Amino acid sequence: MGTKIAIKDLTKVFYKKESRVTALEGISLDIADGEFVCLVGPSGCGKTTLLRILADLEKPSGGTFTIAKSKKERPLQSMVFQERGVIPWLTVEGNVSFGLKMRHLPEDVIKERTAYYLEKVGLDRFANLYPKELSGGMKQRVSIARAFANDPEILLMDEPFGALDEQNKFILQEELLNIWSETKKTVLFITHSIDEALLLSDRILLMSSQPGTIINEKHIDLPRPRNMEQVRADPSMAEYFVEIWNHLQDEVQRSRN
Amino acid sequence: MKEHERDSVIDPLQMEKQEWKKRQLQHRFKQLLTITSPIFIVLLWELLSRTGLIDARFFPPPTEIVGTFWAMGMSGELFHHVGISLYRIFAGFLLGVIPAIGIGLLMGLYSPIRHFLSPLIMALMPIPTLALLPIIIILFGVGEVSKVVTIAGSVFFPVVINTVAGVINIDRIYLDVAKNYGADSKNFFFKIALPGSLPVMLEGVQMGQAIALLTIVAAEMMGANSGIGYLIWTSYKAFLIKEMFVGLVLISFFGYLFSLMLRGLQTKLLPWR
Numbered sequence: 232m233g234t235k236i237a238i239k240d241l242t243k244v245f246y247k248k249e250s251r252v253t254a255l256e257g258i259s260l261d262i263a264d265g266e267f268v269c270l271v272g273p274s275g276c277g278k279t280t281l282l283r284i285l286a287d288l289e290k291p292s293g294g295t296f297t298i299a300k301s302k303k304e305r306p307l308q309s310m311v312f313q314e315r316g317v318i319p320w321l322t323v324e325g326n327v328s329f330g331l332k333m334r335h336l337p338e339d340v341i342k343e344r345t346a347y348y349l350e351k352v353g354l355d356r357f358a359n360l361y362p363k364e365l366s367g368g369m370k371q372r373v374s375i376a377r378a379f380a381n382d383p384e385i386l387l388m389d390e391p392f393g394a395l396d397e398q399n400k401f402i403l404q405e406e407l408l409n410i411w412s413e414t415k416k417t418v419l420f421i422t423h424s425i426d427e428a429l430l431l432s433d434r435i436l437l438m439s440s441q442p443g444t445i446i447n448e449k450h451i452d453l454p455r456p457r458n459m460e461q462v463r464a465d466p467s468m469a470e471y472f473v474e475i476w477n478h479l480q481d482e483v484q485r486s487r488n
Numbered sequence: 489m490k491e492h493e494r495d496s497v498i499d500p501l502q503m504e505k506q507e508w509k510k511r512q513l514q515h516r517f518k519q520l521l522t523i524t525s526p527i528f529i530v531l532l533w534e535l536l537s538r539t540g541l542i543d544a545r546f547f548p549p550p551t552e553i554v555g556t557f558w559a560m561g562m563s564g565e566l567f568h569h570v571g572i573s574l575y576r577i578f579a580g581f582l583l584g585v586i587p588a589i590g591i592g593l594l595m596g597l598y599s600p601i602r603h604f605l606s607p608l609i610m611a612l613m614p615i616p617t618l619a620l621l622p623i624i625i626i627l628f629g630v631g632e633v634s635k636v637v638t639i640a641g642s643v644f645f646p647v648v649i650n651t652v653a654g655v656i657n658i659d660r661i662y663l664d665v666a667k668n669y670g671a672d673s674k675n676f677f678f679k680i681a682l683p684g685s686l687p688v689m690l691e692g693v694q695m696g697q698a699i700a701l702l703t704i705v706a707a708e709m710m711g712a713n714s715g716i717g718y719l720i721w722t723s724y725k726a727f728l729i730k731e732m733f734v735g736l737v738l739i740s741f742f743g744y745l746f747s748l749m750l751r752g753l754q755t756k757l758l759p760w761r
Contacts, residue, residue, distance in 0.1 A: 288664050310668045315661050320683040330669040361760040381669065435603045 553719020580639020650692025
């Protein structure tokens with residue numbers, strides 16, 4: 232399979248009068264078409280910065296990246312934001328169709344695709360509610376449906392399940408895998424939950440903090456479709472868990488000293 | 489001990505039901521209190537005025553004010569004053585609010601515009617529009633236009649300032665969402681900035697409404713030959729105290745009415761809050 236995202240020597244420095252923080256340093260990375268990649272690292276390691284650069288919300292200080300285009304009318308990327316990313320003055324339907332409307336697609340296409348993804352995430356009955364009436368899990372379903380409905384080349388996800396309780400998290404992770412397996416989009420997913428990364432990923436990238444670099448990667452070849460029980464039962468996954476855990480411990484220790 | 493045991497036999501549902509009823513009763517009592525205070529004051533006023541404890545020449549009993557109100561209504565005089573004041577308020581209000589929202593959104597969204605215009609607004613805001621009335625009359629004449637402009641001027645500032653604040657306080661993440669999903673500047677304006685700033689903006693409109701009423705009365709006292717403010721002022725000068733009170737009560741009534749209308753508009757426009 233071809234390369235979908237090619238990142239070369241990406242560097243980001245935040246410069247202020249008194250301080251400079253190297254958020255990312257020399258990130259080089261290829262992600263294959265259809266690959267599900269999780270970025271795991273301690274908080275403040277620059278993983279969100281990397282995602283924001285790919286999402287065109289931040290400019291890199293140096294280096295380049297390309298996202299391969301397969302269809303002319305497809306947007307390059309869509310982001311699933313953290314829980315607050317659902318727009319409060321739009322209904323569930325308005326949020327899911329947001330990207331399509333912004334791109335001025337024909338009305339019937341918008342209707343059809345919105346309805347399809349509302350149904351996919353089980354929110355069709357709630358189409359006319361405002362986000363304030365939704366639980367955290369439902370809000371993230373809206374966010375996921377919005378991104379998939381937009382049909383982008385790649386999906387970027389910034390800790391979408393970070394604020395959810397464990398049970399909801401498991402349910403949404405499996406739902407995400409279901410939708411994803413249907414579309415086989417390339418996904419770059421940020422998390423600090425090791426379990427989440429093991430369940431979702433084809434590949435896990437481990438980051439160090441300040442400067443943010445990618446220091447290790449793990450291929451997860453557990454057969455799909457997967458569920459949490461399989462991940463928990465697999466001895467090699469348990470090994471991976473400990474390895475990643477130790478890495479994160481080291482990083483946190485290091486940044487504290 | 490015995491009693492305690494008997495207590496615990498009571499059906500929990502029954503107990504909660506009684507609690508609920510108690511809360512309902514308290515709620516109704518509070519609602520009653522809200523309408524009691526004005527009635528109480530009016531009754532007290534009537535009583536004191538009738539018994540001569542306060543001077544009935546300056547504080548005529550409310551029943552007589554109602555009578556005067558009725559007579560003025562029948563003669564048609566009242567409708568003329570009320571009509572002209574309402575026209576000035578509405579026209580001035582719209583003339584102030586609409587540009588204030590437009591300019592406020594632009595200032596909130598585009599920081600160069602904000603930096604350019606905010607010193608002007610900050611410098612002009614502290615000047616009471618009434619103090620500018622002479623200049624306004626020089627520019628727009630003594631007719632209706634100058635009154636409408638005076639109102640517009642005083643409504644403009646609270647609305648523009650609240651609109652800017654409303655846009656600036658929109659959570660950054662919604663701007664990121666809009667950008668990420670490819671919103672053009674028109675959509676940024678109408679789908680993000682306008683609805684996102686609406687709650688704070690409407691607080692400004694509410695303030696502007698109060699100021700509009702304040703301004704029209706004062707402006708009509710200073711230079712007009714019609715309107716509620718004119719009615720109050722000329723009645724006072726001719727020592728027609730009951731007529732003056734009719735004017736005051738009208739102001740109070742319209743102020744209250746406009747507030748309620750705007751509150752209604754707020755809940756209509758902000759179903760997502």
